[in-house]
Amino acid sequence: MKVRYASEITGKKADALVFGVFEGLKDLMDKDAEQLKKLGFKGKVGETAVLPGEGNFKTIVYVGLGKKGEIDSEKVRIAAAKGIRTAKKSGAKRVVVDFPEVEKLGGKETKAVAEGIIIGSYKFSKYKKEEDGELKEIVVAGKKEFKKEFEKGKIFAEAVNFVRDLVNEPGNVITPEKLAEISEELAAKYGFECKVFDEEILEKEKMVGILTVGRGSKNPPRFIHLSYKPKKSEKRVVLVGKGVTFDSGGLNIKPEQFMKTMKSDKAGACAVLGIMKIIGELKPNIEVHALIPTVENMPDGRAYRPDDIIVYKNGVSVEVHSTDAEGRLILADALIYGSELEPDVMIDMATLTGACVVALGHYTSGLFTEDDRLANKLLKAVKETGEKMWRMPLDEDLKEDIKGAYADVQNVGKTRYGGAITAALFLQKFVDSKKVKSWAHIDIAGPAFLDSEWKYYTSGATGQPVRAVAETIIEGE
Ligand code: BES
Ligand code: ZN
Ligand code: ZN
Numbered sequence: 001m002k003v004r005y006a007s008e009i010t011g012k013k014a015d016a017l018v019f020g021v022f023e024g025l026k027d028l029m030d031k032d033a034e035q036l037k038k039l040g041f042k043g044k045v046g047e048t049a050v051l052p053g054e055g056n057f058k059t060i061v062y063v064g065l066g067k068k069g070e071i072d073s074e075k076v077r078i079a080a081a082k083g084i085r086t087a088k089k090s091g092a093k094r095v096v097v098d099f100p101e102v103e104k105l106g107g108k109e110t111k112a113v114a115e116g117i118i119i120g121s122y123k124f125s126k127y128k129k130e131e132d133g134e135l136k137e138i139v140v141a142g143k144k145e146f147k148k149e150f151e152k153g154k155i156f157a158e159a160v161n162f163v164r165d166l167v168n169e170p171g172n173v174i175t176p177e178k179l180a181e182i183s184e185e186l187a188a189k190y191g192f193e194c195k196v197f198d199e200e201i202l203e204k205e206k207m208v209g210i211l212t213v214g215r216g217s218k219n220p221p222r223f224i225h226l227s228y229k230p231k232k233s234e235k236r237v238v239l240v241g242k243g244v245t246f247d248s249g250g251l252n253i254k255p256e257q258f259m260k261t262m263k264s265d266k267a268g269a270c271a272v273l274g275i276m277k278i279i280g281e282l283k284p285n286i287e288v289h290a291l292i293p294t295v296e297n298m299p300d301g302r303a304y305r306p307d308d309i310i311v312y313k314n315g316v317s318v319e320v321h322s323t324d325a326e327g328r329l330i331l332a333d334a335l336i337y338g339s340e341l342e343p344d345v346m347i348d349m350a351t352l353t354g355a356c357v358v359a360l361g362h363y364t365s366g367l368f369t370e371d372d373r374l375a376n377k378l379l380k381a382v383k384e385t386g387e388k389m390w391r392m393p394l395d396e397d398l399k400e401d402i403k404g405a406y407a408d409v410q411n412v413g414k415t416r417y418g419g420a421i422t423a424a425l426f427l428q429k430f431v432d433s434k435k436v437k438s439w440a441h442i443d444i445a446g447p448a449f450l451d452s453e454w455k456y457y458t459s460g461a462t463g464q465p466v467r468a469v470a471e472t473i474i475e476g477e
Contacts, residue, residue, distance in 0.1 A: 002137045003117060005150040009141045015092035017057040018083035020076075020099035022068040027101065036062060045075045046082040050090055057096070061086045065101065073112035074386035074455075076102055080113050081120020081456030088121065088135055098141040107149035108384065110142050114153030115160075119463075120456040122161045124168040155281045156470065160463035163274035167267045167449065167461030171246030175219035176294040179243055179269060183224045183292065186273060190228070190280025197223040206313040207333040210293045213326045216250055216303025217296035223333065224269075224292040228279050233287040237473045238343040238436075239276075240334045242327045242350030243269030243294030250323030251299045252306065258354075264461060265327070267448035268350040269294055274466040275473075284474045291338050293330035297323070309407050312336060316429050317407035325411040327352045328423055332430040339432035345374065346431065347469060349442040355419025356392075356443040363447050363454065364388040365465055368424040369440035377475070378440065381468040386455070388447065389465065394428060395421050402426055442469075 006012070023043040025033040032051065041049040043064035053060045063083035066075055080097065087095045097117065102109045117138055125131075142150060166174065166182065174182075180196040187194035199220055202211050207223055214221025224243075244265035248254060254262070269292040276290050308320040310329075314336045318329065327350050338346050356366040367389045369375050375391050382389045401413040402422050409429060413422035424441050431439045447464045450457060 001121065001135045003114065003154060004137070004139050005142055005147050006139050007142065007144045009096055009098065009139060011056070012096055012139060013056045014094045014096040014139070016059045016061055016087040016090060016095045017053060018061045018063060018087050018095055018097045020063050020065045020079055020083065020102060022065050022101060024068070046078045048082055048086040050086060059090055059092065061090065065099070068101070071102070071105065071109070073108050073384055076109045076112040077116035077119070077386060077456050080116025084117050084121050084135070084138070088133065091133055093133060093136045095135065095138045096141065097138060100141075107146045110146035111149040111153035111156070113140055113142070114150050115157040116456055118154060118157035119160050122164060123458055124165065124460055152282075155278055156467050159274040159277040159470070160466055162277055163270045163463035163466055164461040166270040166273065167264050170263045171296065174245050174266065176214070176222040176243065176245055176296060177219065179245065179266065179292065179294050180222045180224050183226055183273060186276060186280070187226055190276070192276065192280065193227045193229070195225040205337070207293070207337070208310045208312055209329040209333040210295055212304045212308070212310050213250070213297055213329050214295035216298040216300040219245070219296045221295040224290070224294065226276055226290040228276065228288045230283065230285050230287065232285045234285050235344040236287045236289070236341065238289045238291060238338040238341055238346040239272045239469070240291045240331060240338055240346065240348035241268035241270070241272030242266070242331055242352065243292045244327060244330070245294060245296045247297045247324070247326065248299060250297045250326060251303055252322045252324045253299055254324060261449055264449035265351050266294065267444060267461065268348070271349050271444070271463065271466050271469070274463060275470045278466070278470045282474065286473060288473065289338070289341055289343070291334040293334045295326070295330055297326045312430065314430060314432070316409065317404070319404040319407040319410040321410045321412040325423070328411055328426045331427055335427060335430040336432075339435045342435045344437045345473065346436045346439045347442065347473075348427065349444055349465060349469070351445045351448050352443045353420045353423045353445055355416070355423070357446040359392070359420055360390055360446055362450060364390050365447055366390060366392045366420050366443040367440060368392050368394050368421075368443070369438070370394060371438040371440065374438050374440050377472045378468060381471040382465070385467040385471065387464045387468045389442070389468065392421060392424070394424055398422055399425055
């Protein structure tokens with residue numbers, strides 16, 4: 001599917017025109033408004049109606065933008081997505097999208113049109129015989145001055161779909177070694193440096209968490225380090241992503257209803273790769289390191305067990321209480337390694353706890369950081385991107401809950417309460433505050449993978465929080 005931006009669409013022929021209108025239908029010709037009213041079309045956000053076209057367009061898909069005074073980028077994304085989907089259902093291959101009123105609003109909304117179209121038309125259909133037609137070409141009408149924003153929207157949306165493709169692939173296809181291969185391909189494409197640690201190097205580097213959790217699987221563990229170093233750099237950023245290619249729970253095996261969908265336990269790692277893709281495209285003046293600890297968590301004769309004690313490179317000893325709390329064990333190695341890079345900002349993202357989903361629901365990520373500025377930047381970014389995030393406390397008083405009986409810490413809290421917070425407090429033990437200026441942890445267990453369709457997302461992987469984190473690290477001071 002090709003998506004183009006054009007400042008001139010007169011004379012352009014297409015199977016369908018997707019036309020955005022506000023509630024009240026004031027800007028339409030009387031005849032069209034009349035017909036739409038007969039169909040009961042009001043112009044609410046994402047509402048669609050199809051009328052036969054004339055001239056250059058075989059059909060016209062009207063899509064609602066809601067009340068004129070209340071338009072924002074997220075509504076534009078929803079409308080663009082619904083409009084395109086309706087055009088596709090009507091059998092269109094070539095589509096022109098015209099949101100004339102939105103164009104008047106500005107660059108952000110123009111970027112949102114591109115995102116809505118590309119994110120909204122995504123489907124993970126690789127393994128299915130094609131059921132319906134494919135869109136071939138989409139031309140979006142808009143002012144020349146916003147072309148750059150439109151192209152930026154394309155880059156962001158394509159990175160999101162890249163992440164979704166990776167996350168949606170099952171555990172028999174994407175193993176830790178495969179994830180390393182994909183990272184190497186990305187590095188080759190954008191000229192990043194790429195180091196992959198196999199078991200021998202993992203031993204040398206004392207990455208005990210990755211080695212311990214990885215031992216139960218035939219698919220060996222890996223640690224991946226991608227780096228982008230521009231000639232002129234304003235700051236150093238480290239991104240860390242949890243890459244559990246399948247989480248069975250290990251010896252503390254998950255019940256079946258919770259094991260299904262655990263192919264998505266690598267969503268943090270994939271999100272980090274998606275952000276690197278955006279970095280590779282936009283080439284900002286910031287140094288960015290992507291760190292991915294990746295394992296498959298399986299029960300086996302060699303698997304790690306409850307009661308095991310491991311001692312990390314930074315001296316912290318950990319008592320294993322549940323082999324299903326594996327994410328924090330592998331992230332610990334990456335956070336120790338990331339601290340050594342002495343970054344200005346370190347952000348980790350992980351499908352870390354079911355407790356975070358209990359706390360915030362399926363659509364919202366949990367954000368943990370002591371840095372108010374970084375928190376505000378991220379929260380401002382999600383307001384624009386529509387990826388929901390909510391700040392949670394790194395409550396000192398809960399530290400008692402992860403104190404170990406025989407080691408410094410245990411990998412699970414003594415009670416279930418505040419499980420997302422105790423997981424974050426566990427991670428904090430491995431961030432060297434003398435070397436890392438600012439650290440944030442994002443628990444994406446809820447929104448990384450959805451059971452059903454939501455807004456412009458189909459069910460399955462969403463690619464969250466790629467857009468917000470990319471905006472946050474790229475945006476200047
Ligand atoms: N990968 C899971 C967390 C998860 C749950 C992600 C639901 C996405 C959706 C994680 O490794 C896990 O199993 N966490 C346990 C921790 C518990 C043993 C302290 C959990 O949340 O139950
Ligand atoms: Zn687990
Ligand atoms: Zn997990």
